[in-house]
Amino acid sequence: MHQSVLAFGRSRYLWVALAVSAAAVAAYALDSPGVPPNGGTGLGYTLGILGAVLILWLMSFGIRKRAYASRAGTVQGWLSAHVYLGVSLLVVVTLHTGFQVGWNVHTLAYVLLWIVVASGVFGVLVYLRYPRLLSNNRGSQTKDQLLGDLADLDARCLRVTAGMPAEFGEALLANRDRTLLGGTAFALLAGQDRSQILLPATGGATVLYQALPNPDQAALLDWLGQRLAASSDGGLSRQLQELLSLVGARRTLLARLRRDAQLKAWLEVWLYVHVPFSFGLLAALIAHVVSVFIYW
């Protein structure tokens, strides 16, 4: 039975995280250090050490999840603790700052922590929702199977155009060649279709070719529709209808492929923030601790 990482072990790490946060808040509320609360008081040092230990432990998750032979708890348990304790880190470290912020390396580390935790929380939300959408969209097919279907459709289109005037073969070939899947991070994440097509536009006696945007095969379907409407040849009309239905199927397939890539990109993109920034945070943390003691 599938169990969410949030519900692991009856959410035991939620209670651990809440206990850590509550203890930190209570200690902060009861402490009266005689100076404005800051990281240099007794409680400030305590919270700082706790925060640093938590950061190191949270980052060690990257090692644990690769240590397949490890028997130190399940990876799911580690992830559950990683999520909950990672969020409680915000409480611990915010109290460590004593709400003192400025343009300095210390606040830089604090901001990096927020970026890391926020991206992690985003990752959790995405992981709770997107895998289901992903498998619904794929419908038990793999990405390579979908790409195979696309190649089949293209081949069938070209077979149909073999018995048609040359302009249709060229249009379908251009459509195949200028169909764009992914290509840029924005296109992947936005599910954007930047495909183009090269179509002949009848301009008087000469035939001029133009590159046109062709999102969702719209330009091609329009053009084929116009040709069908203008066609008086029964054979050509049948072929055009067949082409139209094939291109329609191609449109649906492309949309599924794009959606698949989009969902997968969202499932991954937060990690490209979470992981590098956590290493940036580690460096800022080292600079924070060392600089505090250089100028003790």
Added chain:
Amino acid sequence: MRVLIRFLRAGPAGAVEQKDKLYDGESVTLGRATDQVVQLKDRRVALAHAQIILRNGQPVLISRVPGGVLVNGTLQREARLRAGDVVTLGANVLRILQPPAGCELAFSFELDPDARSQGVALELPRLRLAELGFAKRRWSWGLFLGMLLLSLAIPSAGVRSPQIQERLRASLLPDDHWWSPGPLSRVHEVLGTQCEACHQKPFQRVRNDACLTCHAANLHQHWPQSGSGAVAPEERCASCHAEHQEPATLVRQDSAVCANCHGDLKARAPATLITARVTDFAADHPGFDLPVSEESGLRFPHDLHLAKDGVRSPVGDTVLGCQDCHALEPGGARFRPVQMQRDCGQCHLLDFDSAYPERTVPHGDATAVSEFLLDYYSRRYLEAYADPRAVPGTARRAGQQLAAPERERLLRTAREQAAIVTQDLFERRSCAQCHEVTRDASGAPDQWQIRPVKLSSAWLKGAAFSHAAHSTALTRCETCHAAVDSKAASDVLLPDIATCRECHAGGGDAHATPPDRITSTCILCHGFHGGDNPLWQARAAAR
């Protein structure tokens, strides 16, 4: 620009098929992207690789990649195209043709036959972020090392060398100011970014020597270099004076910093004269060190002066208040010392002759009073003051020369009269009302002695008490001073510590302060550094 493109295709049996297409547009773009006019399916070709435009009617090829485009075998950034030129883009070969009528440009387009057989043209769609150059490991290293460099390595270089420090501070590179955890207090702002003014050695806490660089002259005797004073030399200025705080404060306000030593002072400083263990005003502050009675040398019943029905005065019964005699010093901390002429003299007139009530004896010098009265009466008798009640026969006419015996008689009478009045003043009427008067048997003008008057203006010598700060709607003089019931001048009309504690809670733990009390830490009343604090002065003198 109208362009003819001749597509060449290897047909069956080696024959070459050709097909002409006419394009119309601003320019002919060549590249791998789908929006290019001529799409080149070759990975060696950039998304937008080159562009052909018309310049002065002449087709010009412009490279859109930094390295340039191969035109007739040489890499060129820009080239005018003439018929016969050959442009190579990856596996694709463009041959410029003579344009037909109505066209500005014509070229044939073919795939390099050798290259095509190697299948370089095909490209799979890139559907993963990792396929688009996203790289967690590389980015992680970049951020880690970049952050370490900018936040630690570069500023540290300045700590090691003053020359580098100077250069860093003048540049846009991060210097040690990037490590400052908060603003300096206003008095230290003058130090600006000179971190090393206080942080003299890396990995060493700020030492007192750094503070004394500027403050040696005004620290009194409190931080003794010899190490025998009130504070042990290992105590740090920074223990109490914490910098870089927000909001900026320079003096710690809590009691803990004092209680640290005063909780067991003997253990910290065996030579101390202070025996009390104090950690908190409410919990264990000793009572005030007040005398049982005040030896002021005066007789002064407060109760009589503050009687509800008033006290007798030259203008009838008058109800007095505290302010009628006591006035605050400028600044409001203490009351100015009571002065006879100013504060008592309106009622306590020093007249002595009911015929001349405006004549008064001087105040403050007993001998002067005796002499004044002798002078007064001598002159009065010799010069025949017009006294309606004068003894008949003693008066004489103005301008009358006195014979020696008569003169002798008048002076004797004057001496007798002066002696009577003087004794009356000193022992019964004016002086004795307030002063303790003694008399020796000499009969000389200084035979009466007034006991010297000693008034205390400050009782709590170890503390800074301000009357002005205590003047609130909640407090009246009698809240602390039981003057209404005081019958004797010897009464010390000061409250005990319990009275203070009615309003002042301790300061050990601010959260324990009841809502109707004032959190009171040590420095609310006590200063630390010498100043006019007699405790510190005495200690300094003893050294």
